[in-house]
Amino acid sequence: MILTSKKPQEEVLASLQDSGTIFVIGCASCAARSKTGDQKAVDDMKELLLSKGKQVAGTLVLPAACNLQTVEKYLAKNEDFAKADAVLILACGTGVQTVGDIFPQKTIAAGLNSICISTSGSQNKRFCSVCGHCVLSFTQGLCQKTRCPKGLVNGPCGGFVGGKCEVDDKQDCVWVLIYEKLKKHGKADEFIKSFISPL
Ligand code: SF4
Ligand code: SF4
Structure with missing residues (x-):
């Protein structure tokens, strides 16, 4: 199980500054047990966004945001989700990246x-090193802290060649992936924001 804590409201709102319609996702697995991604947390977040003049297309608490099949099954045919430009995910870093991987067109x-791995239960923590300060809002959902073998955050x-990592040429350089994804969203000039966490 991955323990999570809520980001400060200002940080969440800043990361959604330029976003249009937002869909809020919770997670009934680890995040619900931390009371950070359960139905109440999702409802509270929706209220906050609406009070700040944001448009909320819908909300959904997934059984497990880190599970590929679950994310696909619950979201692929969700009409409210389809209408949203951005997705705010109340889940651990793995859950955020799972949604980002399956729906690359969404902000x-x-x-x-993600602050700690508890010894109870098991969880897919493949792409999250539980660093304590998630920066996925600035990297389009790709964790450079975990996916770069050198752990580069700046x-x-x-050293990458043809988009492949110089340490392991079987994997893509995560920094190239981040740049390409930002570019597809018309945000190539925001690449620098992914170098260091602004908050
Ligand atoms: S930045 Fe990476 S390591 Fe840190 S919480 Fe997010 S996904 Fe996990
Ligand atoms: S090539 Fe990219 S992923 Fe590989 S070590 Fe360098 S920055 Fe990290």
């Missing part, structure tokens, strides 16, 4: 920080 925002090393 991704993380509402929680930009690429420059």
